[in-house]
Amino acid sequence: MEFDLREYFRAAFEDKLLVKMPEREDDFLTPATRLLEKRREMVEVEQALNSQKEEFQMKTESLQQRSTELEHKEEKLKDSLFKFDKFLKENDSKRKRAMRKAAEERQLAIQKEREFLRLQTENAQLKCRKDALLHRQEKNNIYQRYLQRVLEGTDEFQEVQEMIDRFNTLMVTQEKLLQREVKNQEKIEKEKAQLLHYQEETRSQILEQNNQLADLQGSLEKARAEVLQWESRWAQIQNTAAENTLRLGRIRMATLNLFHIITKHMHIKTDISLEDTEEQLEKVKICFMDLEAIYKDLKKTDQLSPSSAIPTTN
Template sequence: MEFDLREYFRAAFEDKLLVRMPDREDDFLTPATRLLEKRREMIEVEQALNTQKEEFQMKTESLQQRRAELEHKEEKLKDSLFKFDKFLKENDSKRKRALRKATEEQQLAAQKEREAIRLQVKNKQLQVCKERLLRRQEKTSIYQNYLQRVLERTEEFQEVQEMIDRFNTLMATQDKLLKRELENQENTEKEKARLLHYQEEARSQILELNNQLADLQEELERARAIELEWESRWAQIQNTAAENTLRLGRIRMATLNLFQIITKQMHMKSDASIEDTEMQLEKIKICFVDLDAIHKDLKKAEINPQTPAMSSAN
C-alpha cells in the first residue's frame, strides 16, 4: 500500500515538482520575487497534495470498511461450514458406532459358539482321561495295598503319604548329595588345572624376570660407563667454564681500565656503572669512532694543507 501511494503521488505531481530552467524574461526578476514565486508554487503543490491525501484516505477507509464486511461474511461462512462439517462428522460417528457394535455382537456370538465347541471337545478329552486314570488306579492298587501293609508293620509313620514324602525327601537329598559330589569333583579338577597353569605361568615369569634382570644389569653397566663419560665431560666443562670465567673477568677489568682511561683523557662524564660492561664497550666504541673521524680529518688536512685557508678566504 505504501509503494502504491508513492507511485500515485509521483505520477500526479511529477510535472509540478520538476525544476524548470528560467526563461530569458525571468533574468530581470529579483531574488525576492523568485523566492515568493517558488513559495507560491510550493503552497499550491502542498494544497494539491493534501487534497489528494484526503481523497486517498477516504478511499482507504472505504476499502477497509469493505474488507471488514467481507471478513465478517467470511467468518459467518466459516462458522456455517464448521457446524455443517460437525453435523456430518457426528452422523458418521454414530453410523460407525452402530456398525462397530453390530460387528462386536456378531464376533461375541461367534466367540461364544467357538467356546462352547471347545468346551465340548475338552469335556470329551476329560472323560477319556478319567477312564484312563481309573484303569491306572486299578493297576496301581497293588502298590497301595503293599504300602498299607508296610505301614501296619512300622510305628514310625502314621499314614502312607508320610512314607511317600519321606522317600521323596531322601531321594531329593541323595540327588543333591550326588550333584554336590560331582560339583566338588569338577571344582577339584578345575583347581588342579588352575594350579598347573599357575605353576607354568610362574616358571615362565621367573625365566622372563631372569632375562629382564640380565638385560637390566647390562643396561646398568652401560649406564655406569655413560655416567663416567659424562662425569669426565662435566669436569672438562667446569674447567672450561672456570677458564672462561677468568678470561671474562680479565676482559671486564681491561674494559673498565680502558673506559676509565678514555673518560679521563677525553674529559667525559662517567655515567656507566662499573658492572655494566656492555655500556662501557659502547662508550669505548663511540670514542674510537670519534678518534677515527678526527684521524681521518687530520690526514685530509695534511694532504690538502691549502683547503682551510681557501675556505676561510671564501
C-alpha cells in the same frame, strides 16, 4: 503497504517539484523575490501532497473494511460447511456402528457355538484323564502305605511330605556339590597351566630386563651429561616465562578494563567471572560486532532516506 505509500508520495513529490517552470519575462527578479516564489511553490506542493495523502488514506480504509467483511462472510461459510460435513459424518458413523454391532453379534454367536463344542470335547477328555488318574492313584497307594510305615518308625519327621522334601533337598544339594567339584577341578587345571605359562614368561622377562638394565645404565650416563645443558635452558625458560606472565597480566588487566567500560556504557548485565578473560574478550567482540551492525544500518538508512532523493535548488 507502508513501502508503496512512501514510493507513491515520493513520486508525487518529485512530479510536483520537478515540473518545468514556464518562461517569464521578468528574469531579472531579485534573489529575495525568487526565494519567496520558491517557498510559495513548496507550500502548494505540500498542500497537494496532503490532499493526495488523505484521499489515499480514505481508499485504504475502505479497502480494509471491505476485506474484513469478506473475511467474516468466509468464516460463516466455512462454519456452515463444517457443521454440514460433521452431520454427514455422524450419520455415516452411526450406520457403520450398527452394521459392525450386528456383525459382531453374529460372530459372537458363532464363537459361543464353537466354545460349547470345544468344552464338550474337553469335558470328555477330562473324564478320561480322571479315570486314568484314579487308576494310577490305586497303584501308588502301596508307596503311600510304605512311607507311612517309615514315618511311624522315626521321630525326626512329623509328616510324609517332610520326608519327601528332605529327600529332594538332599538330591539337589548333591547335584550342586558334584557340579562345584567339577568346576573346581577344571579351575585347578587351568590355574596350573597359567602358572607354567607365567613361569616361562617370568624367565623371559628377567633376561630381557637384564639387557634393558645394561642399556639403561649407558643411557643414564648420557642423560647426566645432558642434565647440565637442560638446566641452563630451564633457567632461560623461567626468565622467558616470567616476562610472558607479566605480559599476560597486563593483557588481562586491559581486557578487564575494556570489559567494564563496555558493560557500563552499554548497560549490559553479566555474570562473567573476573578471572575468565576469554569470555570477557568474547563479550567485547560481540559488542563491537553489534556496534558495527548498528553503524551499517544507520549508514544504509541515511543513504535510503527520502530526503536524499529531493534535488537541491540554488
